[in-house]
Amino acid sequence: MDFGPSDEPVALKILIAGGFGVGKTTLVGAISEIRPLRTEEVLSDRGIGIDDVEGVEGKTTTTVAMDFGRITIREGLVVYLFGTPGQERFWFMWDELSYGALGAVVLADTRRLTDCFPSIDYFEQRGTPFIVAVNCFDGAEQYEAEDVRVALDLDPDVPVLLCDVRRRASAKNVLVTLVEHSLKVLTASQR
Amino acid sequence: MTQWMDEEAGPIVRPYALIGGRTRSSGDELDLIAMVTATGAVTSSGFVPGPEQERILSLVTTATSVADVASELDLPLGVVRVLLGDLQDHQLISIGRASASERILKEVINGLRAL
Numbered sequence: 450m451d452f453g454p455s456d457e458p459v460a461l462k463i464l465i466a467g468g469f470g471v472g473k474t475t476l477v478g479a480i481s482e483i484r485p486l487r488t489e490e491v492l493s494d495r496g497i498g499i500d501d502v503e504g505v506e507g508k509t510t511t512t513v514a515m516d517f518g519r520i521t522i523r524e525g526l527v528v529y530l531f532g533t534p535g536q537e538r539f540w541f542m543w544d545e546l547s548y549g550a551l552g553a554v555v556l557a558d559t560r561r562l563t564d565c566f567p568s569i570d571y572f573e574q575r576g577t578p579f580i581v582a583v584n585c586f587d588g589a590e591q592y593e594a595e596d597v598r599v600a601l602d603l604d605p606d607v608p609v610l611l612c613d614v615r616r617r618a619s620a621k622n623v624l625v626t627l628v629e630h631s632l633k634v635l636t637a638s639q640r
Numbered sequence: 641m642t643q644w645m646d647e648e649a650g651p652i653v654r655p656y657a658l659i660g661g662r663t664r665s666s667g668d669e670l671d672l673i674a675m676v677t678a679t680g681a682v683t684s685s686g687f688v689p690g691p692e693q694e695r696i697l698s699l700v701t702t703a704t705s706v707a708d709v710a711s712e713l714d715l716p717l718g719v720v721r722v723l724l725g726d727l728q729d730h731q732l733i734s735i736g737r738a739s740a741s742e743r744i745l746k747e748v749i750n751g752l753r754a755l
Contacts, residue, residue: 458703459738460673461748480755486710488717517707522751526744529673529707549671551740617755625752632745639742 458525463627464547466533466572467556468564472584473532474516476556476614480621481518481530488513488542513542528624533568543571552578552631554623556614559583559592562600569601578634580608582623655715658692659722670721675703675736687730693723700733 465473477483518530531546533553547553553572557565565581572579583597594609603609608630612619656662678700683689689697692713699712710720727733 457736457738458675458677459740459744460675460705461740461744462673484708484711485714486707486717487715488710517711519708520752520755522748525703526747526751527705528748528752529705531672545672549673549737549739551745621752621755625749628745628749628752631740632742632749635740635745636742 459527461528462546462550463528463530463624464533464550464553464577465530465556466553466565466568466579468558468561468568471556471558471561471564472614473556476554476582476584476620476623477516477518477530477532479614479617479619480624481520481528483516483518486515486517488515547572547575547577550577552580552627552634554627555579555581557581557583557597557601558586558589559597560586560589562597565601569603573604578627578631580610580623580627580630582610582612582614582626584614585611655719658690658715659719659726662722670706670724670735671737672707672717673705673737675705675738676700676709676724677703677734677736679731679734681731683730683732685730687726689727689732690723693727693732696720696723696727697732703736 465476467473513534515532515534517532520528520530522528533546534542553568555565555568555572569579569581571577581597581601581603583592583594585591591611594611598605598607598609601609608626610623610626612623614620614623676696678697692715695713696709699709704712706717706720706724709724710717713720715723724733724735728735
């Protein structure tokens, strides 16, 4: 195998999705170098009543600050982790983020399982390979991964695993599971 | 004058003033993780890169993603896309987007395990 410097640099994109406060940022921080990103987006009417534009009614864009994570596998091979915005009014950003994505991790909290339904629907419809990682919060009742699969009505091929996003080893395991799943999907599509 | 300039004070020049108020360019469709590399070409046809574009050019002597360029320059993504679009139009940068092969994914899996 040729891993020489002549190789074209490759960047891969992984999405971290799930409801508000489920641990997306914690997961990214546990495993990668965090970098800030400013993006200016058009204010949709969904922002009305949420964004205070009094006195600046002519304002049509808003700055959305987001972080992303970067993992350098080797020179010329980098994995980027993008958390999908939790608020509904940022749905329009999802298409940009998921374009060309290798796959997605949907983080779930068993106390608020319905929060991850929109993410699952989105990736199923788009055909983006995804896994479900159940973040085991302190004090939350522990479930088996299989119980979660049934509750979410997931396809049998979709991996489901339990994790603790604060722990680096656990975060690593989540990402490895996703990339293995994406590889499986890729190989199957090439047959 | 630098004593008056800090993050709290905000930018001296509003971001979209850097690009003459434009919000669209040929850089519109640039993916967040498209890789930008300086071609090393000499500027032609009277195009003079602005200070931000000079910063970009010195940053991308090795391939750098669009997201990293925006993060490094601390400018909104929309502004960076316009700046990159201009540079691309004048062949000062090349933009690549290699897709993941089976071999690359296996390498990523091993690399992640080794972290």
